[in-house]
Amino acid sequence: MNNFPLTMEKLEQVLSRAGDLRVAVVGDLFLDRYLHIDRGLDEDSLETGEVAYQVSRVVASPGAAGTVINNLAALGVGVILPVAFIGDDGEGYELLQALGRLKGVSTGHLVTTPERRTPTYTKPMHHHPGREPVEGNRLDIRNRQATPDAVIRALQDQITALWPTLDGVIILDQVGDPATGVITDAMASHLALLAEAEPRVVTLADSRERIGVFRNLALKPNKREALRAAGLPLDASAGQLDQAILSLAKKGAPVFCTQSEEGILLATSPGKPLNRVSGIEVRGPIDPVGAGDSTSAGIVLGLTAGLSPVEAAALGCLVASITVQKLGTTGTASPQELRAALGLRQ
Numbered sequence: 285m286n287n288f289p290l291t292m293e294k295l296e297q298v299l300s301r302a303g304d305l306r307v308a309v310v311g312d313l314f315l316d317r318y319l320h321i322d323r324g325l326d327e328d329s330l331e332t333g334e335v336a337y338q339v340s341r342v343v344a345s346p347g348a349a350g351t352v353i354n355n356l357a358a359l360g361v362g363v364i365l366p367v368a369f370i371g372d373d374g375e376g377y378e379l380l381q382a383l384g385r386l387k388g389v390s391t392g393h394l395v396t397t398p399e400r401r402t403p404t405y406t407k408p409m410h411h412h413p414g415r416e417p418v419e420g421n422r423l424d425i426r427n428r429q430a431t432p433d434a435v436i437r438a439l440q441d442q443i444t445a446l447w448p449t450l451d452g453v454i455i456l457d458q459v460g461d462p463a464t465g466v467i468t469d470a471m472a473s474h475l476a477l478l479a480e481a482e483p484r485v486v487t488l489a490d491s492r493e494r495i496g497v498f499r500n501l502a503l504k505p506n507k508r509e510a511l512r513a514a515g516l517p518l519d520a521s522a523g524q525l526d527q528a529i530l531s532l533a534k535k536g537a538p539v540f541c542t543q544s545e546e547g548i549l550l551a552t553s554p555g556k557p558l559n560r561v562s563g564i565e566v567r568g569p570i571d572p573v574g575a576g577d578s579t580s581a582g583i584v585l586g587l588t589a590g591l592s593p594v595e596a597a598a599l600g601c602l603v604a605s606i607t608v609q610k611l612g613t614t615g616t617a618s619p620q621e622l623r624a625a626l627g628l629r630q
Contacts, residue, residue: 288626289561290591290598295626298589298599299619302360305588308393308446309349309356310439310475311456312465313368314403315379316347321420323412337408344378346386347405349456351574355581355603356454357386358616364388365450367443368466369395369435375402375425393442399432401425403459430463439466440474447478450485452588454580455501457491469497476500479537486587487537488580495532502537502587504580505529510541530554538593540600542579548597561597564605564625578607578617602626 325338346353349368356364366383370376379402383389408420447453455475459465462472479487479500487501495505496513505513511520514528525541526549532539533551541549547563582603586596606625607615617625 287562288598289594290602290626292623292626294591294595295599295622298586298591299360299622301589302585302619303362305361305451305585306363306365306449307356307361307452307454307584307588308365308367308443308450309352309454309456310367310443310471311349311352311454311467312403312458313349313366313370313379313394314347314405314458315375315382316345316350317375317378317404317406318343318345319406319408320417321408321410323410337410340411344382346379346382348403348458349454350379350383351577352454352456352581353383353386353389355574355578355607355616356585357388358618359581359585359603359622360388360619361585362388363390365390365393365446367393367439367446369397369400369431369439371400371402372396372398373402375404393446395435395438395442397432397435399435400427403427426459427464431465431468433470436466436468436470440471443475444478447482447485452486452488452584454584455487455489455491455498456577456580457489457494460493462494467491472497473499486584488540488584488587490576490580496535498535500536502540503532503535504540504542504576504583505532506542506544506576510539525549526558529558540579540583540593540597542576542600544575547601548579550593550597552593559594559597561594561601563601566605566609568609574615575604575608578615579604582617 320341321337322340327336329336404425406423410418457467476499489498489501490504495509510528534554539551545563548561550559579600582600583596586599603617606617
């Protein structure tokens, strides 16, 4: 237990500095809308003869890059600056309301445009009397055409103006087709130039499909994403995974490869051995949704507050160990929960 590379003293250092930090989140911002359906109120539709579900409650929260924002706010980061587009639509209004409820979040750098829909995951939650809620088929609103160049240029202008004022930047590439999102090839190149010109700013990039396109940015792939970037199969050996991670480190910054409960493989440079930061055993049922985003928030908070990469990786693991225990929701971790969880490691 006592070999965990994060001490209580270091954690308190991080938490004491969090309120002074400015972190931007650049990427695909979604609205998560939960429709709570009371199945005890089902009605027959006179028009269709089908069951008409009755929504008893609607819960809206920021999703995708918004999950990172939720976690940064829960950890006490002083100023959180989303850089993304939203549509000139009702979902965009709901998303702005949800962001406005989070402490420290400033929405002044969002680009609102009628040329985009606000990406939305609508999640029906069916509540049957005397039973646990059951999530129905998700309904997705996503943009299927390329993001207009003018929107990308506006976003580039926003992050360029912010960069000298920032302590950290988290980049989230969420959508399958990058041309339809925020992190287009042009945006990825722009971020690389900003990081190269001012490496003082802590960065961390996360991408489901193309982690290998980023330069000069710290990276946070999982095992699948690292192997994919190297052109290797998922059943590659441990040695091949190590080489894939080191290959990504050649792109100019540390690589934090997450391995669920096994922790993080950390490459600080291509010429040095990997650091293996152990995960934290969690007992009982877990919900891994959003675990990667909570890890990202922990890593960047740690790095911006002065932790070493190894210590920051441990903080990321600690945050995720808390959020995965919160079932049926995209959880966050509070400072009090971090102290309690780390106390069990000492």
